[in-house]
Amino acid sequence: MSVKLELYRVFKEVAEAGNISVAAKNLYISQSAVSQSIKQLETALQARLFSRSPRGVSLTGEGQLLYDYVRSALGLLATGEDKLSQAQQLMLxxxxxxxxxxxxxxxxxxxxxxxxxxxxxxxxxxxxxxxxxxxxxxxxxxxxxxxxxxxxxxxxxxxxxxxxTHSVFVAGSGYGCDFDHVYTREEIAAFPLILLERKASSRGFLEQDFLRCGVTLTPEIELSSRSLLVTLAKIGLGVAGVTLEFVQDALSSGEIRLLKTDFTIPARxxxxxxxxxxxxxxxxxxxxxxxxxxxxxxxxxxxxxxx
The missing domain is CATH 3.40.190.10 (Periplasmic binding protein-like II)
Structure with missing residues (x-):
């Protein structure tokens, strides 16, 4: 079924404004034109897209579903139009x-x-x-x-x-562990661990690698900042799971040290x-x-x- 692109532009504006008169003002067209466009779109799609109330309009469940796709599609179109207008000589x-x-x-x-x-x-x-x-x-x-x-x-x-990138475990230079000992996964998991929060992809990768070997990681501290992993390891709060390439300055200064392990986590x-x-x-x-x-x-x- 073919629906004019302009109807979707009106639909998106109404959805975001939550009010037909505000949408009309933003689009520089009349309220009746906006209402007619919405009615035409609902008829074409055979779906009720908005719920009306004295305070304005809100998306129905079907309207919300459509809006998510329309927003993405119009965003890509707007991006394409903008890029086409840019000078190809890298001047602007x-x-x-x-x-x-x-x-x-x-x-x-x-x-x-x-x-x-x-x-x-x-x-x-x-x-x-x-x-x-x-x-x-x-x-x-x-x-x-x-x-x-x-x-x-x-x-x-x-x-x-x-x-x-390579995942490794580090601790402050004065932490109470044996830096000459070669640790197993079970021994690493027994430390007070400092890890990134669960939504971090590197955290998920690390956990899955341990789980494949039957070991569960239960951190005592979870952070959103990579730099804080090193900071808290420095002051002796535990062993931090970090990315080797991103902690070179701290390693070079001796503020933190690598723990030796009898396993290697696959590189990413x-x-x-x-x-x-x-x-x-x-x-x-x-x-x-x-x-x-x-x-x-x-x-x-x-x-x-x-x-």
Missing amino acids: GTLVIGASDTVTGQFLTPYLESFHRLHPGIRLKIISGRSAKVLSLLRSGSVDIAFASTPAERERLEAWPCFS SVEMCTLVDVAPTAAAGAFMEMVQAGAEKEILRPAETGE
């Missing part, structure tokens, strides 16, 4: 990147600096978030490029490995992701080429400490 435009604060600080900063120096007219926008969030933003068209840890769901994604990959069915803008393409060239040169190497 916006490049939106989704990445965690850690990946931005530990990996992307040199690329961002070089890109800005080469193309000062391109506005760089960074949206911070964990892997699941930035991939969701990518699929909705809110970011041009997302940096995520080994995406489990690769539908519509094209990904390029940037660098590998931080990947640069784009949508397969959406052509990158000139700015996105140039930034991707820069990162790919750097990744091939292994700019970020796994540290040898503890290997």
Whole structure:
């Protein structure tokens, strides 16, 4: 069934405004035109999309279902229109990147600096978030490029490995453990553990690896910040599960030390992701080429400490 795109634009505005008169004002059309558009859309789809009340309108269950798809589709269309209008000579435009604060600080900063120096007219926008969030933003068209840890769901994604990460366990240099001892999984699990919160993909990966060997990790402290893992390990609150590549400064200073283990947790990959069915803008393409060239040169190497 074919429905005019403009009807969906009106539907989205009414859904977000919650009021027909406000939507009409925002769209610069009459209230009757808005009402007629909604009626036409409901007739075409054979569904009641809004509940009316003296205070305005609200989405029905069917309306909410449709709205989620319309918002995403119109977002992608708006993004496409915006990108088409940008100059292809990299003189102006916006490049939106989704990445965690850690990946931005530990990996992307040199690329961002070089890109800005080469193309000062391109506005760089960074949206911070964990892997699941930035991939969701990518699929909705809110970011041009997302940096995520080994995406489990690769539908519509094209990904390029940037660098590998390795999960290890560390403790403050004065912590009451034997740094020369080679610990088993069971012994590691018995420590007061400091881990990232459950929604962190690295936490889930670590737990699943232990569970495959019949060992459950029960942390005493769960955090949203990677830097706090190191901070609390330094002051002796427990053993922290961290990413080796992101704690090199603390290891080099001796504030924390690696625990030796008789097992190795499989490496993960931080990947640069784009949508397969959406052509990158000139700015996105140039930034991707820069990162790919750097990744091939292994700019970020796994540290040898503890290997």
